[in-house]
Amino acid sequence: MNYPDLTAKQRKTIDTLGELKSAGYRPKTIKQELRDNLIEKIRRKEEVFPGIWGYEDTVIPDVERAILSMHNINLLGLRGQAKTRIARMMVNLLDEYIPYIPGTDLNDDPLAPLSRVAKDIVEEKGDSTPVAWMHRSERYTEKLATPDVSVADLIGDVDPIKAATLKLPYSDERVIHFGLIPRSHRGIFVINELPDLQARIQVALFNILQEGDIQIRGFKLRLPLDIQFVFTANPEDYTNRGSIVTPLKDRIDSQIVTHYPKSLETGQKITEQEAHVKPEQKGMVRTNQLVKTLIEQIAFEARESEYVDSKSGVSARMTISAYESLLSAAERRALLNSEKDTYVRISDLYGVVPAICGKVELVYEGEVEGPVIVAQNLIGKAIRTQFLNFFPNPEKAKKSKRNPFAKITDWFGANNEMDLMSDMTNREYEARLKTIEGLDDFVDEFTARLPKEEKLFMMEFALHGMAEYSLIGKQALDKGTHFKDLVSSMFSGPGAEDDDDDTYGFDFDDDDDDDNGKPF
Template structure:
């Protein structure tokens, strides 16, 4: 089947029906168009769904098979699994431009007119009927299913104002105001969160999916619509808010199940692609892979946490928002201290709690703990998990009788009554000066990671302290402005009461409450 001619410079040389016929243009359905363009891309080894990671062996092959089969598609998965993004990428499988009868609201094919308007126009002007060209971006329609969506919104209804203006009876098809679906004729129509659509509205989709026609009140109208339907749904919605009615499910040809990234590396690729880091932030803040790993590990810990509702899922938006806040926290610190640039710190990661609290659905036990406490625990578990990739296991070092623990000097320093405050807004000079106080801290890092830059060495020194606290070798108390490290045993006897003030690193007295 010949491909349709494409206009150049965004203005078609073909402007009439007669010119279109002479060009040899042949009409084809949307599904045939998607199929043929997919075949061409596969043969040319082109990336059909750019920017989608982790689905190369699962979702994408299933999606391609559905398109080749000409199926309507339902993408079923938890939140934050790129369902809507995949649907929007289907636009790339449409032809760049498509001929349309000028002025038709149903995107009528000049060779196969559908609406009364287009038929009458062609009958009046013949080969001189004006033809315009529609870009593929305009052939995509998306509707979020909400309880207030009506049949009139999706399908259409009689318009009394149009009837009065045109002086037509209600029995005339020209008084119909078409809804979103008829207006998506010859394009892709997406309904997000399908289970949220009321059952009686879902019923109105039966005929469109099966026979391709619509029914509007008492009108004798049959429009053989040409539409590729894509639905998205969350399995949680099946019990919480609604469900997909069985006859509708039966008419959706392919149900494709999406999933979360199966490795941290895939998650990192997604976060790096989606995080909205501004150019000035990139110039001011230097990041590292450890921070990326920690952010992704938080999502992994959340998906397996007893405090988080597993049925609700943990969206990839959690890691994206958390990383954006990590960078923003480092940027703010540089601005406060008048520094031209800064290196990301583990404290920036700890202070990104607000990006997590709203992204996880808690079970009863989690609600009892509180969203903030749960977020801190998830971060602590992420630190504990990744700590072993960079430093010796503290639990195993305790059992080595012939060799002292590599962390002995650090523990002894805190055991002698010393404390260390690491404040979020501390300048680079004060931050390094504070870490250099702890004997043995730098030695461990440089021995295990000898070729790191000075900035990254200090980052790993801070990481080491947090890791030791997660393994209960030292104590870490959260302060309003940062974190305080001290001996584990002494902290058990010196826990401040609510409202007790603590000395800051300067002479100034600032009230801070430990948790």
């Protein structure tokens, strides 16, 4: 610490430079400060970046090594990969309070004043120089790089009003109005989306990073700024709006590549931590692990989809918004039906389509299909993937001596149909599902004994999964889903007459499509 064994009560008694010297204070650079406090946390086995999931063995060790090396850092990765959050959490590695000279622009250290104003104050008042204390939360500055950011914004410019007020010539450095970077002296300065910063502005950062020189309107000031720089950037081949100029990249000591969650479990931790579940929803809507897994599976399917731009990425914010929308869909149904509580349904997943549409960038083929259809297909693929974790593989079941799906498919084959509407009451929902012969026994056979509401959820899940594997037909309705025999849906589903593919219908043209409308 800069002030060893100095308690909060003792700090309150230090108001002057003389008292600060008597307390044994010694200046320390911010990078040394970060390094020392990180070492202390590691020795104490404390979590350095709590709430950052999936980076325990990859990104976080890289960040810690960069801090120990006292490096400036560039966090490189697609959107929604916690880059800014990591930068903001570095503040917790700073000392809780540091002393500074009040009334100065650069938060000058009383024992190592940097600005002309601070030096004049110390020269004039000596040990009587006033001292104030700055909390670590005030030592963080963040700037989003946009094309309109100027050198004056970041570094500074001559202030004619200040010159006139103080009656100073323009040759006096006191007429300078410092920008964000000098004002972040002794703090952490973050530039988000660095490639978006114009090349000529990036050039202005060269000397600050390396030599500490600042050039403003002819002034050449030697200001050894004490700043921990953190930059964030999307990969250059994605943005196409700009790039990090090579000399600047060379001056950034560590470039750390971030990534999306590598497992569904990690994604679920992030979603549950970040999703804003309203208090009323907690008491009204009950969920299960499978529906949470399906939400994460949608993101994994999107990242692999041929319709989604992989260079753009699929942010973790998509699953967070989708989970919030899922709960709201169930809540809305309960409110419409004047029910005190409800259990999530598979049909609620289709209520999250708007959350998906706004979070994925489509390639040309995806734009042709349309964002809604792409989103619905992603949900279907997620159901298809998770189906095999609970029920037999339909492809293999067809070849077995006893087909476990036969009773259900036979029921639909006997010209039976079923509409599952999204706003049905709990009682109607149960009655509809139990009407389907064999569905109840099928779920019992392949799952453990389940509470009634969870069993109903699994029954609906089984229906949607069977449709995804083309055992039965499924067609989208305005307010729900229509299930029927596969063959009858092929000849009577919406779009059959004009040969247009229905969202959940089947394709009869000569494309290389399977009979559920998905490319082979």
